[in-house]
Amino acid sequence: MATHLDAQVTAFRQWRLDQGVDSFVWVDALVVKVREDGRVVNALVATGVNTDGYREILGLDVASAEDGAGRLAFLRGVVAHGPSRVQLVISDAHPGLVAAIGSALPGAAWQRCRTHYLRNLLTTVPKAAQPHVAAQVRTTVDQADAVTAQYDHVIDALEPRFRDTAEHLETARADLLELSARDLAPDLVRQPPRTADQAELNKQIRRRTDVVGIFPGPTP
Template identity: 45%
Template sequence: MIATCYLKGVSTRRMNDLVATLGISNLSKSQVSRMSEELDEMVADFRNRPLDPGGHAYLSCDALTIKVREGGRVVKCSVLLATGVNADGYREMLGMHAATAESNASWKGFFQDLKARGLRGVFLITSDAHEGIQHAISEVLPDASWQRCRTHFAKNLYEKVPKTQWPMVSAMFQTIFQQPDAQSTWAQAHEVVDLLEPKFPQVAAYLEESLDEVLAFTAAPKPVWTKVWSNNPTERLNREIRRHTDVVGIFPNRESIIRLVGAVLAEQHDDWIQQKRYMSLSALEQTKHLMHRTGDHHGDYHQLTA
C-alpha cells in the first residue's frame, strides 16, 4: 500500500493519516522510501531492457534538477531523460540517468548506455542547449543531427531584445516556422535576419549563427516538423515527474530518485504504447529513405542549408 501511494505522489503527511488507522504512527520520508524498495526490481528491468531493434529515428532529450542529500548536505542532482519514436511510430521512454551534473561526460555516458541497449538508426535529436550535449551526440551518435528546441531558443532571443520590441521580433521569428517547405523556411529565416540587422544587429547575428541548430528539423520529412522542432511534447511528462518529486522535496539518496522517477517513466511508457501512433509509418519510411539515400543524412542537411 505504501509503495502504491508513493508511486501515485501521495504526500508523507497524507500517508501518515492513512496508516494511522492501522496503528502505525510517525511515518517518516526515509521509512516511506524503504517501504517502496519493492519498486526497484521493476524499475531496473525497465531501465535495462533491450531497445526496439527496429531503431528510433527521432529522440527528445531533457534534464531535470532534483535535490538530494549526499555526504551530509543537500545537493542538486541532474536526471537525464530520453524519449524516442520507434519503428512502428509509437513514443517510448528510452531511459534515464542520474548524474552529479550536466556535462559532456554525463551525456556521453547516457548515450553510450542507450547504444549498448540497442539504440540505432537515430536521425535527429531534439533538446535544449544542455551543457555538453552537442559534443556527446557527435561522439556517440555521429550520424545524428541536433535540433535546438525552438521554444527555448525564443526565450534566449527574448533576453536580447528590449521588452517593448519583443512582440514585433517574436512575430517575425514565428514566420520562419510557417513556411510550406525547407527552402522557403531557410529563405524566410535569412529575410528575418536582414530585417533585424539595421535596428537589432546583435539579435540578427545571434539568430544567424544559430540557424543550423534551430532549423535542423528541415532535413526531416514535413509531416514530423511540428513534433521535432521543439521539446514541447515532453513538457507534460516533465510536469508529471515534478508532480511526484515536489511531494518528496529533498530525496534521501540518489537511489530513491531513480526509484520514483523510474517508476513514473515506466508507467508513462506503458500509456504511450497503448495510445495512437505518434508519427505515421509513411513519415518514418521517408526518413529511412533519406538516411539510406545518402548513407549519411548530413548530406541532405547541408544541401538544404547551402
C-alpha cells in the same frame, strides 16, 4: 518507503525496445533535488519519437557532474536499450552534451532545441518587444517549405530595430535549421517533433517528484 519499487525502476532502466527504431531523439536536463546530501543536480531525460509517431521515454537518470562524462555515460546507456536508425537528436547547445551526442550517436544529425534557443534570444530585446520577436521567429518553424527563405525574411525584418537579435539569429542558423537541411525521411520532415511535447513531459516529471520533494539517488 520506496524500496519495493527498486526492482521496477531497475527493469525500466535496463529494458530493450521491441522495435528499436526512433527517428528523433530529444535529450533534455531537469534541475531536481536528489537524495545525496540534499544536493540539487540534473536529471537527464531522453525521449524518442518512433516511425509511427509515438513518443517513448528511452532513459532517465541523475547526473551529479556538469562535465561531458556523465552525459556520455547516460547516452551510451540509452543506446544500449536498442534505438536504431536515429536520424536527428535535439538538445540545447551545452558543449559537453553536444560532444556526448556526437560520440554516442555518430551517425545522427544534431539540431539545437528551438525552445531553449528562443529563451536565450529574447534576452537581446526589450521585454515589451519579446512577444513580437518570438512570434516572428516561430514563423520559421511553422513553414512546411521555404524555411530558409522565411528565416532570411525574419532576420531582415528584425535587423533595423534589433541588430544584435538579427546577428544572434544569423549565428545560430546552422544549428536551428538542421532538420530542413538534412536529407531525412520525407514524412518525418513534414511532421517534425514538437518541443512542446518534451516540455510537457518535463512538467509531469517535476509534478511527480514534487510530491515527495526529492528525487531518489543512485544509492538506497
